Amino acid sequence: MAETGGPDRAPLLSLRGIGKNYGAVVAVRDVDLDVYPGEVLAICGDNGAGKSSLIKIMSGAQAPSAGTIRLRGAETRFRSPHDALLQGVATIYQDLALAPRLSIAANVFMGAELTRPLGLKFLRVLDRARMADEARAYLRRLSVEIADTRRPVAGLSGGQRQAVAISRALRWDAGIVIMDEPTAALGVKETAQVLDLIRRLKSEGRVVILISHNMADVAALATRVVVMRAGAKVIDRPAEGLTPDDLGHMIITGRDVAQ
Template structure:
């Protein structure tokens, strides 16, 4: 499988605090890679670097085999890396299509020097992105506030697809969701995988990780303590691995 993302010796220091101490990991195209660990293990710092929010202090990051160093999340997004945080960063009073196209609105020329929003095209494309995720939202003019947590995740993911994201980072996507909504979000992640999109999943929910991830990387004190495939891994086994920093021998 093609390695789409490679981190080598990635480190981050905040003053006297060494949040990451030299992380090596890789992700393949169309893979769901879970990043797990206790609080303070370095998960948030890692995704902030990969998403372009923070620069690294040392080490390298390669995307599609080319070394990259971003100065902002917009740089990462333009390179095909989108991040969906727990709060989703959606505007609840705006419509579905407005949220999907926010910051990248389409315009049409009506007169020389006069351009108007191409609302018809954006509505149609928004519906297409949602269909790619097997989401049936008939009215994309409805405000996002009208929809469930799982459907809002779909809107946030559709926005990432609008930016042609090849890697989607999802930070605690099922936190505070009910059973039905959690199942919807996990189905969305599987749908991304079938389309060749790589998902970096940060989650404290062991059952979700085991159900949807292909591999798990466990961070401990800013280092990769253990990693392995999820085949044969139980939620209890994963929880033990996070606690001990050792991959279960039976997994």
């Protein structure tokens, strides 16, 4: 699959005139955004800039107050996060929405468990062995080795939990993976692990849309940067060559640094 996006290619996801009001609060105003295959798009901006509100619209968690969404060229609506997932858009939130007491495999297959026929009757039971094996294979694709995927998620590190959540996105073959502050609560080693997971998704040709306050992460990973300010998109540019300081400056001033 393609390595980089560009205006010469068809966007995977297109937003036009997207707005979101919460009562009198305008959280997102008139955002146009095109996302191309193979991109790691970082959405940056100060607290309250509208980043989470924007991705909630892309992930089906919130309906926009205005505007349209196109996916692979066709206008669409996401009625819920599950509906978005069925259309190939997976979202991984900071709290991850994993069930900690359930096994790793059960979390990967949640909502679409694998079953097998039971004897000669028209009965099907959960195919735990296959789910355990396939969950391990998804994790391995992300370079995370967990021998026993029947273990509960509760015993995993933050980075391993992110890998389980990403495995769920892989299980649905999501072409677009959205992450809101994926490393905010993680230590140094776990952060490095999550950055590596994001690189793997990119190398598989998937799009990653990432909200981050960590400018070092953004500078290291992003192919494109969007800066939001008071609900509006004020900067949209390639990330190449940007330092963490440049990014901080762009967020504070809302202006692009000289190229």
